[in-house]
Amino acid sequence: MVSTDLAIASTRAADTVGARRRRRESFIAWLFLLPSLVGLGIFIFYPLVRSLYLSVHGNDIFGGAGAYVGARNYAQMLASSDFRHVLVNTLLFTLLTVVPGVLGALAVVLLLETRVRAIRVFRTAFAIPLAFSAASASVVFAVIYNPAIGVANGLLGQLGIDRIGWLTDPSIALLSVSITTVWMQFGFGVLVLAAGVGGISPEIFEAARLDGATGLRLARSITIPLLGPQLFFLVVVSTIQALQSFGQIHILTRGGPDGATTTLVYSIYQQAFAFGSSNFGLASAQALVLLLIVLACSAVQFGVLERKVHYS
């Protein structure tokens, strides 16, 4: 009797001690999370809500939100041919940066793999453009692209090719900005894929080589399939980066010539800040389109990763 009472009493005591400790730890957890929660709340969640609010309001002359206008900004955006042009530019720019960027990085990594001795030197060489910001890369390329004294036209001239208006010809400008972007992000792709190759166990290569697989065959049936997750990650991340590109467009072309390099992000900037337009309603409607596209890309990535986890 007495001993069971004691036992019950002691478990109760343990319970209260345990519960108190848990309460204490939970309190400390929220305390530790507080700075992050405040920051994310003020600078991410509140702006998201405010974007939605701005997108269904007009503008007063000071750029503040005017009267409620419902879906008018969205209707105006969808009806405008300029906006369709912007979407086409965005798609083209994404393709022109993602496809060559990923394929180029893959080619380099497959070649790197066969020359083990020099791998570190080469990897560092390809990683160096990572040190360049959008601003520094764009300024260097602006000098290179300069129509009169730029080294790009200078070298083409040596080959007997006429001068190209890299940034002034509407049919070339988007390609020129894309070249700069691919160059900036090339090192990222090489590092991601090289880390992927480094993660493949050497025995697999050994076994394949014993079976007589070399060069292209080894790449096609072993390395590339095993790099699947890294390639997929790289495609998604490069797509998101392309959708967010701003600096190189602003510095090299200001969205021109004749709107030829105005992508979605640049259009948001122009509506909100350029030419003194301050059309915050329209800019916010476009910002939400950008948000939805990027979220869709992330969702695809997340969905595929989920499935991979389930099957493995």
Add this chain to the structure above:
Amino acid sequence: MVLVVAAIGVLFPVYYAVVGSVMGPNDLASYPPSLFPHSLHLDNFRDVFTVIPLGRQYLNSVLQAGLITLSQLITSVLAAYAFAFLPFRWRAGVFGVFLATLMVPWEAIILPNYLLISGWGLADTLPGLVLPFLVNAFGTFLLRQSFLQFPRDLRDAARVDGCSHLRFLWRILLPLQKPALAATAVYVFLSAWNQYFWPLLITSTPTMQTLQIGITQLRDAEAANPGLILAGVTLSLLPTLALVVFGQRFIVRGLVAGSSR
């Protein structure tokens, strides 16, 4: 061979930026183009300081990127500790909210942030430059991942010995987490140093602007002397070049963490 050609192609703009910075106007404008200097023009590195307030802008960039890195490290360590070691209600849900913020493109919410910061009267100030970036879930995500690898026994032993949470964090956990902390710091510093859109919007006077804005203004100011522009670019690259060359393994680590998320 293909590799060498590719490497030359990739490195050419880097070479041109550095070598062009010591070329005089005659070399840079010559035809056929000269790819190495015929005379050294170190003047460019002196003159660039007179065209833009480069020293002040360098200091602004160091303060901006330094403050952002420091703040993200501190807030991320605390949040990651809570997610990794402390039981509390809705832990999975709150972590999901953190992850969700990583999917929001900053460009989509830059306008409301601009309205907020300028509404507080902080446009064209250092606090205005750094405030929106003091917290980011990336560091929390990367560090939590690393904290979860910490042996449970060791932590329980420390707790039984009456070691408080902060003491455990500071004395035992963090000294063992230097690679993860370095990876976070390198990543955050690089992206803060290289920022362009936000500093362009929120600063207007040259002495408040960062290096990234300064070098683009060289382009407007001195289109006639490309060497000067390239000298500015070369100076702006020194910290990030050092990080990429010497901190490469930390960058790779950050990337791998990113790719497994």
